[in-house]
Amino acid sequence: MARKTRIAVIGGGIGGCTAAHALLQKGFDVHVYEAQPELKEIGAGVALGPNAMKAMRALGLEQAVRDVAYQGDYQYLLSWKSGRVISKNARADAERRYGAAGCSVHRADLLDVLSSGLPKEILSLGARGAEVDTHGNVAWAKFKDGTEIEADAVIGADGIHSAVRASLFGADAPKFTGKICYRSVIPVDAVPGGPPAHNGTWLGPHGAIVIYLVRRGELINVVAHHDDDTYKHESWITECDRQEPIERYGQWHESLKRLFSASQIWYKWALYDRDPIPQWTKGRVTVLGDAAHPMLPYLGQGACQAMEDGCVLAMALEAMPDDVPGALQLYERSRRPRASQVVLEARARGVDNHLVSPLAALKRDATIWLRQRISPDRGGRGLTWIPSYDPGSRSVLVI
Ligand SMILES: Cc1cc2nc3c(=O)[nH]c(=O)nc-3n(C[C@H](O)[C@H](O)[C@H](O)COP(=O)(O)OP(=O)(O)OC[C@H]3O[C@@H](n4cnc5c(N)ncnc54)[C@H](O)[C@@H]3O)c2cc1C
Numbered sequence: 001m002a003r004k005t006r007i008a009v010i011g012g013g014i015g016g017c018t019a020a021h022a023l024l025q026k027g028f029d030v031h032v033y034e035a036q037p038e039l040k041e042i043g044a045g046v047a048l049g050p051n052a053m054k055a056m057r058a059l060g061l062e063q064a065v066r067d068v069a070y071q072g073d074y075q076y077l078l079s080w081k082s083g084r085v086i087s088k089n090a091r092a093d094a095e096r097r098y099g100a101a102g103c104s105v106h107r108a109d110l111l112d113v114l115s116s117g118l119p120k121e122i123l124s125l126g127a128r129g130a131e132v133d134t135h136g137n138v139a140w141a142k143f144k145d146g147t148e149i150e151a152d153a154v155i156g157a158d159g160i161h162s163a164v165r166a167s168l169f170g171a172d173a174p175k176f177t178g179k180i181c182y183r184s185v186i187p188v189d190a191v192p193g194g195p196p197a198h199n200g201t202w203l204g205p206h207g208a209i210v211i212y213l214v215r216r217g218e219l220i221n222v223v224a225h226h227d228d229d230t231y232k233h234e235s236w237i238t239e240c241d242r243q244e245p246i247e248r249y250g251q252w253h254e255s256l257k258r259l260f261s262a263s264q265i266w267y268k269w270a271l272y273d274r275d276p277i278p279q280w281t282k283g284r285v286t287v288l289g290d291a292a293h294p295m296l297p298y299l300g301q302g303a304c305q306a307m308e309d310g311c312v313l314a315m316a317l318e319a320m321p322d323d324v325p326g327a328l329q330l331y332e333r334s335r336r337p338r339a340s341q342v343v344l345e346a347r348a349r350g351v352d353n354h355l356v357s358p359l360a361a362l363k364r365d366a367t368i369w370l371r372q373r374i375s376p377d378r379g380g381r382g383l384t385w386i387p388s389y390d391p392g393s394r395s396v397l398v399i
Pocket of ligand 1: 010011012013014015016033034035036045046047048127128129130157158159160161162163164181183223236288289290291297299300301302303304305306
């Protein structure tokens with residue numbers, strides 16, 4: 001009997017675990033190497049669009065994710081001070097248009113669902129990938145402790161500061177955007193007078209605040225963006241003084257001020273922009289998720305795209321079982337144009353969300369409002385091609 005194709009996945013985050021599920025489902029011999037001593041996520045939420053939920057459906061995990069998530073009836077776009085509704089999207093419409101509704105989930109809960117279904121023996125923890133190589137019939141990964149492994153394919157799913165990407169293509173050159181981001185998770189019960197009435201994005205001068213419930217509605221996830229060219233530290237886990245966001249958004253809607261007053265811990269990081277990279281694959285090594293297409297968080301698509309990658313990678317390898325380098329090219333061909341377009345749209349959205357001139361902001365809001373009414377199937381911001389995608393369908397392979 002022919003031996004199974006061996007796939008080494010470097011990185012056990014959202015993308016790596018999704019890929020591992022998808023590859024196991026297709027019968028590959030998968031091993032995941034994670035740098036941390038345990039599979040663990042930062043305390044924050046993640047919004048999963050219809051495209052991500054279709055990835056979970058393809059892996060048989062949709063219900064398990066929905067069981068720990070929150071699903072509101074509507075998603076709102078609101079004006080920062082007055083709370084005026086700019087647009088409103090119904091979950092039922094998303095189900096009808098895209099074949100699945102999105103939801104929001106605590107990252108730790110999502111990773112629990114993704115990792116609990118993986119057999120323990122396919123995980124190596126505390127394994128920090130350092131270098132990769134590919135020759136002829138084999139790919140290698142070398143770890144920081146000097147260990148080496150070989151496989152038929154190595155997949156770099158090791159996040160935004162990917163060692164695999166650097167080893168394949170050299171160091172990247174991120175550009176500081178002059179924008180920063182705060183995040184916090186606040187228990188709903190702690191908010192005086194109750195949480196803001198609507199889940200969604202508040203657009204204001206110099207920034208935006210995104211709030212949504214997670215953990216079946218027990219917690220509120222807050223991501224607050226702002227222009228600030230003085231802070232340049234790119235890390236998701238650096239705490240800041242809680243007074244800073246409270247003061248910074250002191251003029252925003254009263255329900256947001258009440259929400260912020262109940263916060264305890266805030267994290268702050270600087271947003272860096274990276275151009276889409278022109279190549280993901282060399283021989284038997286490729287990258288996925290943030291390692292392949294790091295993007296600004298304005299579309300809430302980083303994790304969704306990583307999930308799409310995992311599903312499509314497994315389908316490509318299944319389609320060309322006797323030609324691993326060809327299958328990795330098929331994966332890249334099928335995924336890179338779309339993910340690169342999402343990177344560029346996220347960049348544009350960052351500019352559009354931070355408009356300072358009241359006139360420009362009014363024009364933006366009116367355009368969104370009008371488009372939503374005239375052409376609801378195109379959406380207020382014209383990006384319905386993102387949720388429409390079904391990463392579980394073989395039709396997405398560019399054969
Ligand atoms: C504030 C914020 C909000 C966001 N909100 C959303 C959202 O609402 N929706 C959405 O879709 N996306 C969102 N994203 C983006 C999303 O979190 C990322 O795009 C997603 O986590 C990428 O998954 P990944 O598996 O590629 O990388 P990661 O989640 O970063 O996982 C990488 C894994 O690799 C491990 N690792 C790192 N280096 C090595 C190494 N050398 N060797 C072995 N293992 C290694 C890490 O420990 C980690 O476990 C948000 C991001 C931020 C910062």
